[in-house]
Amino acid sequence: MYSIALDVMGGDYAPTAVLEGARSALRQFSELFLYLIGPQEVLKGFPIKERVKFVFTDEYVRMDEAPGEAIKKKRGASIFLGLDLLKENKAKAFVSAGNSGAVVAGSIFILGRISGVRRPAIATLLPTLKEPMVLIDAGANVDSKPYDLYQFAVMASLFLETIWGRPNPKVALLSIGEETGKGNQLVREAYKLLSSSNLNFCGNIEGRDMYRGDVDIVVCDGFIGNICLKLSEGLAENILEMLKNEVKKSYLYILGMYLSKGAIKAFKKRTDWREYGGAPLLGVKGNVIISHGKSDAHAIKNAIRQALYFAKIDLASQLGRAIEEHKIEEDDLES
Amino acid sequence: MYSIALDVMGGDYAPTAVLEGARSALRQFSELFLYLIGPQEVLKGFPIKERVKFVFTDEYVRMDEAPGEAIKKKRGASIFLGLDLLKENKAKAFVSAGNSGAVVAGSIFILGRISGVRRPAIATLLPTLKEPMVLIDAGANVDSKPYDLYQFAVMASLFLETIWGRPNPKVALLSIGEETGKGNQLVREAYKLLSSSNLNFCGNIEGRDMYRGDVDIVVCDGFIGNICLKLSEGLAENILEMLKNEVKKSYLYILGMYLSKGAIKAFKKRTDWREYGGAPLLGVKGNVIISHGKSDAHAIKNAIRQALYFAKIDLASQLGRAIEEHKIEEDDLES
Numbered sequence: 001m002y003s004i005a006l007d008v009m010g011g012d013y014a015p016t017a018v019l020e021g022a023r024s025a026l027r028q029f030s031e032l033f034l035y036l037i038g039p040q041e042v043l044k045g046f047p048i049k050e051r052v053k054f055v056f057t058d059e060y061v062r063m064d065e066a067p068g069e070a071i072k073k074k075r076g077a078s079i080f081l082g083l084d085l086l087k088e089n090k091a092k093a094f095v096s097a098g099n100s101g102a103v104v105a106g107s108i109f110i111l112g113r114i115s116g117v118r119r120p121a122i123a124t125l126l127p128t129l130k131e132p133m134v135l136i137d138a139g140a141n142v143d144s145k146p147y148d149l150y151q152f153a154v155m156a157s158l159f160l161e162t163i164w165g166r167p168n169p170k171v172a173l174l175s176i177g178e179e180t181g182k183g184n185q186l187v188r189e190a191y192k193l194l195s196s197s198n199l200n201f202c203g204n205i206e207g208r209d210m211y212r213g214d215v216d217i218v219v220c221d222g223f224i225g226n227i228c229l230k231l232s233e234g235l236a237e238n239i240l241e242m243l244k245n246e247v248k249k250s251y252l253y254i255l256g257m258y259l260s261k262g263a264i265k266a267f268k269k270r271t272d273w274r275e276y277g278g279a280p281l282l283g284v285k286g287n288v289i290i291s292h293g294k295s296d297a298h299a300i301k302n303a304i305r306q307a308l309y310f311a312k313i314d315l316a317s318q319l320g321r322a323i324e325e326h327k328i329e330e331d332d333l334e335s
Numbered sequence: 336m337y338s339i340a341l342d343v344m345g346g347d348y349a350p351t352a353v354l355e356g357a358r359s360a361l362r363q364f365s366e367l368f369l370y371l372i373g374p375q376e377v378l379k380g381f382p383i384k385e386r387v388k389f390v391f392t393d394e395y396v397r398m399d400e401a402p403g404e405a406i407k408k409k410r411g412a413s414i415f416l417g418l419d420l421l422k423e424n425k426a427k428a429f430v431s432a433g434n435s436g437a438v439v440a441g442s443i444f445i446l447g448r449i450s451g452v453r454r455p456a457i458a459t460l461l462p463t464l465k466e467p468m469v470l471i472d473a474g475a476n477v478d479s480k481p482y483d484l485y486q487f488a489v490m491a492s493l494f495l496e497t498i499w500g501r502p503n504p505k506v507a508l509l510s511i512g513e514e515t516g517k518g519n520q521l522v523r524e525a526y527k528l529l530s531s532s533n534l535n536f537c538g539n540i541e542g543r544d545m546y547r548g549d550v551d552i553v554v555c556d557g558f559i560g561n562i563c564l565k566l567s568e569g570l571a572e573n574i575l576e577m578l579k580n581e582v583k584k585s586y587l588y589i590l591g592m593y594l595s596k597g598a599i600k601a602f603k604k605r606t607d608w609r610e611y612g613g614a615p616l617l618g619v620k621g622n623v624i625i626s627h628g629k630s631d632a633h634a635i636k637n638a639i640r641q642a643l644y645f646a647k648i649d650l651a652s653q654l655g656r657a658i659e660e661h662k663i664e665e666d667d668l669e670s
Contacts, residue, residue, distance in 0.1 A: 064514045127577075129573055129576060129577065142519035143520055174562060175562075176557075176562060176565075177399075179399045181401070183477065184556075184558040185477075185478055187558075206562075206565050206569075207561070207562040207563065207564070207565035207566030207567075207568075208568050208569030208572075209569060210566055210569060210570075211569055211573045212573065222511075223511060223519045223522075223559075224558075224559055224562060226542070227509060227510075227511060227541075227542040227559060227563065228542065228562065228563070228566055229542070230511075230543040231542030231543065231545060231563055231566060231567065232542075232566065232570055233543050234541075234543030234544060234545060234546055234547070235545075235546055235570050235571070235574075236570070237543075238463075238464055238547065239571060241464060242462075242464065242605065242606065243598065243602045246598035246599070246602045246605075247598040250598070252595070252597075253594065253595040253598040254595075255591075255594055255595075256593065256594025256595030256596075256598075257591060257595050258591065259587050259588065259590055259591025259594065260582055260588040260589075260590075260591030260592050261591075262585065262587075263578065263581040263582045263584065263585070263588040263592075264581070266581045266584075267581045270577065270581070271577065
C-alpha cells in the first residue's frame with residue numbers, strides 16, 4: 001500500500017474534478033491509499049471510505065495568490081498540509097493541481113532542497129514524433145541563472161536514467177539558433193557550462209525541432225518553458241479547431257473526417273497532456289507532483305498514477321543519492 | 336513602378352529558390368522593378384531582362400556568421416549593398432532571407448533608426464482562429480529592456496493602424512499568467528510601462544491563448560518571440576505528421592483523409608508561414624523585409640509582394656511620422 005496526499009482544493013475545476021479523479025484512481029489502483037485534504041463540507045459526501053483518510057481544512061491557496069504571501073498567511077492551506085504529510089513520512093507523494101508557485105515555495109520551505117540543488121525545477125514529459133521527452137524547467141522558476149540551467153540538465157538526466165533506465169540521455173539547450181554563441185546571455189553562458197560537463201550535451205535546439213524527438217531533454221528557463229508548454233497545448237487545440245472549420249465547408253470533407261475519426265481520436269489521445277498525468281518537481285526532498293491547473297478528473301487520475309509510481313521507486317530519494325554521487329558541490333553554488 | 340532590392344544570396348535555399356521567386360514575382364507584379372544582388376556567375380543566366388538590374392558582388396554573409404564581424408569585414412556583401420540601395424533611395428524596399436542578425440545590424444548601421452526608437456524589432460503576422468495578429472519582437476533583439484518592450488508595442492500599434500487602418504489595436508504582453516505581477520522581471524516592469532501608456536493595453540496573455548485571436552498584438556523579447564515562432568511552425572508540421580501516422584493504421588482512415596484532403600490543403604495554406612511573406616523590421620529608416628531562412632520560391636515571391644505593398648505606402652516614412660507624433664522623446668530613452 002502506498003499513501004498519496006491529494007490537494008482537493010487545487011485547480012480550476014476543484015473540488016469536483018479532483019474528487020472524481022480520486023474516486024476513479026481508488027477504483028483502479030488497489031495499492032493506493034489516499035489522504036484527501038480539503039474542507040469537511042466538501043469531503044463528507046465522498047463515497048469511498050476504505051483506503052482513504054480525510055484531513056480537514058477550510059484554508060486553500062487561490063490560483064492567483066502570491067506564493068510568498070500564501071505561505072506566511074495561510075500555513076493551514078491544503079497545499080501546505082499535504083506537504084506536511086510528506087515531511088512526516090505519512091504520505092509518499094503529494095499531488096496538487098493548485099497554485100504551482102505555492103507548491104514550489106511550500107516544497108522548498110517545508111521539505112527542503114536536496115543538498116547541492118539551488119533551484120528545484122518542474123520536469124514535464126511531452127510527446128514527440130518519436131519517444132516522449134522531458135522539458136525542464138516548465139515553470140518553477142523565472143529569471144534563472146546559467147548555473148541553474150546546468151543543474152536542471154543534471155537533474156533531468158538522472159531522472160530519465162532512474163525512471164526509464166535510459167543511460168546518458170541527450171540534452172539540448174533551447175535557443176534561437178543551433179550554432180554556439182546563438183541566444184541570449186543566459187543561454188550563451190549555460191552553453192559553456194553544459195559543454196564542459198559530463199552530460200551528453202548535444203548543443204542548442206531551436207523551437208521548430210523540439211517535437212522531433214531527436215533529444216531526450218530540452219533545458220530552458222521556467223519562464224520560457226512555461227510559455228512553450230502552454231503555447232503547444234493551445235496550438236494543438238487550435239489547429240484541430242482550424243481544421244474542423246475547413247472541414248465544415250463541404251459534406252464530402254465531413255464524410256471523410258467521419259471515416260477517419262478513429263485516427264483523430266488516437267492522435268488526440270497521444271498528444272493530450274491529460275494522459276501524461278502530472279509533472280514532478282525535481283530537487284526537493286519528497287515526491288511532489290504538480291498537475292495542470294486545468295486538470296479534469298481524468299488528468300487527476302493520471303497524476304495520481306504518476307505519483308504512485310514515483311512513490312514506489314521513491315524517486316526523490318534515488319535522485320538525492322544520484323545527485324550526491326554526481327557531486328554537485330556546495331562550492332559550485334557560488335558560480 | 337516600384338524598385339525593390341533583393342538579396343539573391345540570402346536563405347538556406349539561395350540562390351536557386353530566391354531567383355525562382357524573383358522570376359515569378361516579376362511575372363505576377365507588373366509594377367515591380369527588381370535589383371538583384373549577387374555574384375555575376377549566378378545572375379548571368381537569369382531569364383528576364385526587363386524591369387531588372389543586376390548588382391554584382393561575390394561577397395555574402397553566411398547564415399551562421401556573427402553579424403558584427405560581417406559588417407566589419409564584408410561591407411560589400413549582398414545584404415549591405417541592398418541596404419545601400421535603400422539608403423540612396425534607388426530602391427524603395429529591401430528583401431532578404433539571409434542572416435537576420437546581419438540584416439538588423441546592417442539596417443541600423445546603414446539606414447539608421449527612426450528618431451526616438453532604441454531597438455528596431457521584427458513584426459511577424461501570424462494566423463489565429465480569427466484575424467491575423469502581430470508578434471513583436473520575432474527575433475531582432477535578445478535581452479531587451481522593459482522600455483524596449485513598450486516601444487515594440489507602440490511601433491506595432493502604429494504599424495497596424497497604418498496597414499489595416501485598425502485604430503487602437505489591442506496589445507497584450509506574453510507571460511506565464513494573466514494576473515498583474517505574473518512573469519519574469521522584464522515582463523513585470525514592462526507591464527507597468529504599458530499600463531500607464533495611451534496604448535490599448537489589455538494585460539498579460541498566456542501562451543495557450545496566443546492563437547485565439549482575441550488580441551491584435553503580442554509583445555515579447557525577441558529571444559522568446561523567435562522560439563515561439565519556430566515552435567509554432569514546427570508543431571504545426573509535426574501535428575500533421577503525427578496525424579498522418581495514425582491515419583496510416585487503417586484503410587478506412589486513409590479513405591477518409593483522402594476525401595477530406597481539400598480541407599487539409601486549405602488548412603495548410605491558411606497556417607503556412609510561406610503565405611505571409613516576410614516580416615518588416617520596424618524602427619529603421621527604410622522598408623526592410625526579413626524573410627524566413629527556409630524560404631522557398633513561393634515564400635520569396637510573397638515576401639516581394641509584401642515589400643511592394645510597403646514600398647507603395649512607404650511604411651517606414653509613415654511609421655517615422657507617426658512615432659514622431661506619438662512623442663517617443665529622446666529623454667525617455669534614459670528610463
